[in-house]
Amino acid sequence: MARRTKAEAESTRTAILDAAEVLFFQHGVSRTTLEKIAVAANVTRGAIYWHFQNKADLFNAMLERVRLPFQHLLDAVDSDPSADPFTQVRDLMVNGLSLIASSEQHQRVLTIVFHRCEYIDELNPAVHKQDELDEQAVAVMQRAFERAAVAGTLRDGVSPRLAAMSLHMYVGGIISHFLLKPQQCDLSQHTPALIDTFLLGLKK
Incomplete structure (x- = not known):
């Protein structure tokens, strides 16, 4: 029973x-x-x-259902510091965008986060949690680009922090635009080219 x-x-x-x-x-x-x-x-x-407990708690639980796959992708980057950092970052972004392109649930939840969520006091705990995940993603990529700088493959004049922040904002823009106008870009087909184009500008 x-x-x-x-x-x-x-x-x-x-x-x-x-x-x-x-x-x-x-x-x-x-x-x-x-x-x-x-x-x-x-x-x-x-x-x-x-x-x-309240709507914020419910909202955060909804987000948790789609956060876990992204968390696994982030963990994979840190788990092998000996791997080529540009390959790791590329895999992280391509796999993440491909997951969004193939999952209606991820598209629905991310549309809520990007375009249906008013950042009001009631939702502050949930929004703070999302901010933490964003900062974690930037930190993981920054560590990867720090390894690239040590290996001499990061473009001169570009700091690891700047590279990570720029890529994070670039991909965020791709996601936001795709969610609003999916017919303008076949994300499942064009994701590798979109990421390669950006990373090419970060490589020495």
Whole structure:
């Protein structure tokens, strides 16, 4: 009985997250109330508060479902400091963009983050968590470019921090534009060329 209850609780949590994801995508975060999420998930508001403290907690849990694959990609860069850093960074970015191109859920959640999320006080904890992941991504790439500088393959006059920040902003722009106008760029096809073009300017 306990096992079935645990499974039912997980099923309810998943239903709430699925409903929130769809409503946040359709209507924006600030216009989506917990009451609307409860109706869409066919649960009570009490059920939502059983699993989540507030909307920010729910929003962050929604993000966590798509953060994990990106976390694994970041960990792979740091796990082998002897590998060619430019190859590592290229794989990180190509695999990350390819994941977005192939996953409707990632596209939906990232559209919420980029274009449907008003950065209001209510969501500060969740937004702070996303900022932490962004800074971690920059730090991982910076360490890779530091190894490139030591190996003599980073372009003269470009600091590892600048290289990492520039690539992060470049890819962020690609994602934002793709989410708004996917018909203008076949991300699954053009991702390698987009990344290679940028990295070419960072190589000595």
